[in-house]
Amino acid sequence: YSFIDSWFLVLSMPAFAIEWVPADQPDASMALQTNPRLAFYAFFIATGASLLLGHIASEYHTEVLAREAAQQRVEMEAAMKEMYSQFEASALQAAPLAAQAPSRRVRWGVVAALVTTLLITFLGTFLQSIEFHVRGIFAEFIFGEPIDTKLSLWTMGAAVSSGRGSDGGVIAL
Numbered sequence: 001y002s003f004i005d006s007w008f009l010v011l012s013m014p015a016f017a018i019e020w021v022p023a024d025q026p027d028a029s030m031a032l033q034t035n036p037r038l039a040f041y042a043f044f045i046a047t048g049a050s051l052l053l054g055h056i057a058s059e060y061h062t063e064v065l066a067r068e069a070a071q072q073r074v075e076m077e078a079a080m081k082e083m084y085s086q087f088e089a090s091a092l093q094a095a096p097l098a099a100q101a102p103s104r105r106v107r108w109g110v111v112a113a114l115v116t117t118l119l120i121t122f123l124g125t126f127l128q129s130i131e132f133h134v135r136g137i138f139a140e141f142i143f144g145e146p147i148d149t150k151l152s153l154w155t156m157g158a159a160v161s162s163g164r165g166s167d168g169g170v171i172a173l
Contacts, residue, residue: 005043005047005153006040006043006044006047009036009040009129009130009153009156012034012130013034013035013036017032017033017034018030018031018032019031019032019033020136020138027137028136028137028138029135029136029137030134030135030136030137030138030139031133031134031135031136032132032133032134032135032139033131033132033133034130034131034132035130035131035133036129036130037127037128037129037130037131037150038127038129039123039124039127039128039129039152040124040129040130042120042123042124042127042129043120043121043123043124043125043129043153044124045120046117046120046121046124047121049113049116049117049120050117050121053110053113053114053117056110057110060101124153125152125153125154126152126153126154127152128150128151128152128155129151129152129153130150130151130152130156131148131149131150131151132147132148132149132150132151133146133147133148134146134147134148134149135147
């Protein structure tokens with residue numbers, strides 16, 4: 001779902017990029033601009049890192065299962081028919097996560113990468129990641145002053161879903 005969040009923010013940038021200047025009254029203008037900030041990019045990078053780590057874990061898992069299956073086949077051939085029936089039962093068992101890494105350094109590297117991804121995702125969610133700038137006479141008329149607001153994904157989601165208690169789709173977004 002993280003790429004959906006990123007897509008929503010990227011979509012909001014042109015959707016909220018409005019500049020209006022009437023030809024007959026240039027003083028009565030309005031401008032609204034959305035700018036991504038560092039936390040947005042951190043969240044996007046964390047999403048990509050999470051996907052990459054998922055693929056790496058899947059490849060390690062497949063490799064370890066193949067290695068275990070090959071080792072069990074050699075043992076089965078030596079023990080003949082009796083060992084073959086044991087192999088069928090054990091082939092369905094899952095390999096532990098720690099067995100997927102070839103060394104202790106790789107195990108700690110995977111743990112460090114997962115912790116880093118979680119930290120970056122947390123920061124990207126709660127740090128201010130987008131700015132709204134609303135200026136001009138209509139901003140002053142509607143809001144009383146020009147607006148410079150900085151939002152995080154969390155505050156943007158809360159603002160979008162406020163007052164929509166019955167709209168489950170918006171609240172889930």
